[in-house]
Amino acid sequence: MHDHSASELPSLRRQKILLILERDGKVMASELSQHFAVSEDTIRRDLAELDNAGLVQRVHGGALPRPKDTGKDYFTRISETDEVKTSLAQLAAGRVKDGQIVLFDSGTTTLQIARSLPSDISITAVTTSPMTAITLAEYKGIKVILAGGQLNLATMSVSGHETVRLLQSIKADLLFTGVCAIHPEVGLSSLYFDEVPVKQALFDSAAQVIAVTTADKLGAVEPFVVAPCSRVHTLITERHLASGSAEDYRRLGIEVEQLQD
Missing domain, CATH: 1.10.10.10 (Winged helix-like DNA-binding domain superfamily/Winged helix DNA-binding domain)
Structure with a gap:
């Protein structure tokens, strides 16, 4: 009707x-x-x-x-216990091997990955997030490099020329990228303009890119495009997606690992 x-x-x-x-x-x-x-x-x-x-x-x-955490400040988001994010982070943390150089992007899921690493891991970690740097500093075997720059209070991450210059000087084994939105055709996109060059520098500096995200970010589009999906090697996400299917990403050559029910 x-x-x-x-x-x-x-x-x-x-x-x-x-x-x-x-x-x-x-x-x-x-x-x-x-x-x-x-x-x-x-x-x-x-x-x-x-x-x-x-x-x-x-x-x-x-x-x-709108995703559940939109509109909440960073500290509210990290104080909320989220079983799904914890499970995703544990899957992601299992990908890290001793001796690697690992880039940690900003975001609450990426912070959770830092919290989920094996206690005896021995790596060099590079991050744009002061909170993640503090978390990583609690591990005896992790050497932490924190990028400098202007702090975005919404994302609690740094950006600017200094940030990009440092990231460009690093050749890392692995990047855990935060995901604001990812769409099979549009690619990864961000709500924040100043994040774009930083995220692009992170992508360019990593041999392998792992995107870890809750299902509500898949099929979503934000105003500022960061990179095509082809730049992601592995996508770790939930079993059930709100938009589209895992095959949309597998068709693009991405390895997709999903939480089991």
């Missing part, structure tokens, strides 16, 4: 889109267009407005609910 009355009031239509999203867990522009009897362009504008207001996360062809 078409809801013609809503097509005359964008604000009412957008409220109804949020209700449908809450009910279904995902909305597609094509389906909403038929439901409200308006053009897909109109729906895309609605989704853009809702995204700008922080109420939805736009994905290819539609929208998802």
